[in-house]
Amino acid sequence: MSRLASQAQVLLAIAGALIVWQLVVTVMHVPVFILPTPTLIASHVAGNIAQMLGHLGLTMAETVAGFAIGSLIGALLAILVMQVKPAEALIMPVAVAVSMVPTVAFVPLALIWFGVGMSSKVAIAALAVSFPVLINTLTGLRRPEQAHVNLYRSFGASSLAILWRLRLPAALPSLANGLRVGFARSTVVVIVTEMLGAYAGIGQVIYQATAQMDSTTVWAAVALSSMASLLLYALLVGVLRKTIWWN
């Protein structure tokens, strides 16, 4: 089946689901607090669009900043572990121990350390992203066979040259994988952190609306943030596919 046709089928399924949702809620008189109709949610978003976009912008800025910092930390740590033997014994146990704890458990610590502003969200997103990037990059860096490494070495390549010409290109597809996993995690943890403490942001909107049992606002915030993170994810995947075409 062609790409276009399969995309059409997905859109059809989404449209169908929305219509069924609308009909069921209207016909069965489901109370708004249990399930608002899609049109009500859409009109709520439209009615508060400026305010909503402000919150969304902040959340997405925190996500992207944390994602960038966390990716950089993860990739640099992976290179360090690869190049410097003693670093592995030092870094890996700490990284594994930290990764064993669900990131959400670090949220109170981030809020105490970095305050209620943006930096606590950036920090927690960076933490969530860095581990998958570290592990995936390291797997990629170790992919080249010893025979290839030896060949490079026999031609007089230094360890840095081997890293640059052999290991890094081999690691990039795997690094890209880590970035994809990491991105999905970073939006979640930013929103979760905002729920516990923030001046603004989608997570804070959700938290306050839940406390007031205002389920239309909750749905609107969830829908908006989902669309935004899907869009950013699609952008990321597109960029990665264009820049890392080999595999």
Next chain:
Amino acid sequence: MTRKGLLKSIAAPLLLLLAWATIVPALAVPERYLPALGPILQNARAVSGELLASVAHTGWEAVLGFLLAIVFGVVWGILFAKVGWLERSLFPIFVALQTIPVVAFGAIVVIWFGNTLMAKVFISFFLAFFPIAVSTLHGMRMGDRQRIDLFRSFGASQAKVFRLVELPTALPAIMVGLKTGLSLALVGAIVGEWFGDTVGLGVMLLQALYVEDVLRVWVLIIATGLLGSLLYGLVSLCERKFVWWRIE
């Protein structure tokens, strides 16, 4: 696991604890940033009863949600593999749902169920379900076409092909999905408790945050990590016992 591997996997955490116990007091790191191990343990002992009850409570929520997610996730994954139009129209939505902050739906679930055990179980289930379904489909796809045709040509029924070829091929991939799903189930239980509950690790985390008790936060981080490792260890144990083969 070999004895050497076992030794190695135990030695690293022990060394880490030793380093924590010695380096932090030696450098006089402020407690606000990283308290020494001793005070953390004392703090844990002071609330040991509540802590154990919370670990059991949160663990139970996560396990129930996880088990539900296994049943529904694996069935959905197999349905996707068997029913073409279902997969074509719904699978992209499943993939998309993994990239969106599903946890935000937790607020809605709590509005639905109130502050009941059901609410947390449902959030755990909802978070763990998607990776399990996706990896089940992925595993079902790895079934060797030629091998399946060979079985069919010798008259094996659909059910037999499924039991003898497709499921054994899919299981290692399903186990990968289970591990992702497990950690998400734990996240779901903790975050679900933030919307209102009286016992649980999430509740204790919230209370420690409000009084800025850094020691208690560290106690809870360690407790959560131990709970996560314990559950992960159980899944790994099942994998090693029942799904020991590898698919190339």
